[in-house]
Amino acid sequence: MSRSETLYCEMCGSPIVGRPYRAIVDGVEMVLCASCYLKLTRSGRAVPVRERPRRAKAASRQPKRPTRKVSIELLDLVEDYPEIIRRAREAKGWDLRTLAQKLRISETMLRRIEQGKYKPPIDLARRIEKILKIKILEPTELEDEYEAPPPGKLTLGDVVIIRRDED
């Protein structure tokens, strides 16, 4: 907006001489002449606008995304978790039902876990670890912007991801 352009008071319509005043009148922001501004603010009908709203908006529009590198650390089950669970359970002399009861899951589900047919979610895997005093979870570091590597260059981490997708 150029300074030479004449502004008109949005209340009385007269050209604004000198600086325009901004105020909220009846909930609407208006550009006012000095006389209307004084009259309305004194009567309490207008609330002065201290900060220019456009600038405030532009500031809030700036992205608040953190700039830190995003990498997700995940826990994943070790490959031979079914066998580890079964051995630990048998070492304690527990049958499927006993362990299932301690884990508060069904015997069928536990059997499927020990057969490698059902991959327990992390929270259940943690309970299994705690009850059997075993370790079946291992950390897996994943980049956020993950791209599939070219064929033949699969690492152990990649294999884990592919297996998860098949679930």
Ligand SMILES: [Zn+2]
């Ligand atoms: Zn006016």
